[in-house]
Amino acid sequence: MVESFFGTLKSERVHWRRYQAREEARRDIVEYITMFYNGRRPHSSLGYRSPDDFEKNGHLANAA
Template sequence: MAESFFAALKNERVHRTSYPTREHARRDITRYIEFHYNTRRLHSGLGYRTPQEVHNEFLNRNDAA
């Protein structure tokens, strides 16, 4: 799964963007992960749900227990 994540990150963001500094790259990649990858991108390994949906489900199950 990690290889799939890094492939998507590189193809969808890093290779399409020119970063003037490392700090710009770090902020842009963090934004991509937090606001696009975790909230919108569906994952077959997660039953075609987003990582955020799976995380919320996990938290709700733990709160109910």
């Protein structure tokens, strides 16, 4: 699962940008993770629903 995440991060974000400093890269990657990847992206482990939708429907307790 982690390898898939890093592959997606690289292909959708990192490979298309030029960073002037490590801190700039860190901020951009954190923004990507918190604003896009975690909230809106459908995940197969959640029945192809986004984490936001999954939590709104009260399925968080049944996920484990």
